[in-house]
């Protein structure tokens with residue numbers, strides 16, 4: 001990307017929202033907490049190619065942890081280890097962010113949070129006839145924000 005693209009991308013961080021650049025929830029690869037990490041599952045995870053996988057309990061709306069795929073390297077498929085066992089050990093709590101948050105604030109939050117460069121994008125619903133609840137709209141990573149600055153797709157290593 002040339003310099004003017006980068007500058008215009010950086011200026012847009014104050015107006016664009018996380019919802020505008022996130023990966024939509026129906027396209028997010030997730031795992032259920034009770035999944036057995038057998039050979040088939042580990043193979044599927046590796047084929048997906050993602051570094052971070054949201055882990056949900058029961059329903060996909062209930063994301064409780066993140067699995068980092070490099071942590072699967074030490075797992076023996078014959079042990080039939082549960083996703084929950086790995087999650088309990090590493091315990092990566094996801095960052096949650098409101099869908100309306102601007103990208104400059106998101107970037108700052110990622111840099112402050114340190115290692116966990118994925119946030120779950122939520123929208124709060126407050127219906128008159130029931131309790132308020134959060135809807136998960138998608139996920140956003142540091143790469144999604146950087147991509148906006150560079151204004152072009154980053155070629156993954």
Ligand code: ADP
Pocket residue numbers: 022023027028029030049050051052053054139140141142143144156
């Ligand atoms: P990775 O390191 O796994 O390649 P990045 O953080 O570089 O992930 O993000 C690359 C793109 O993939 C981003 O658009 C991000 O929103 C998306 N992404 C990351 N993890 C997942 C996932 N588990 N399911 C679907 N999309 C994902």
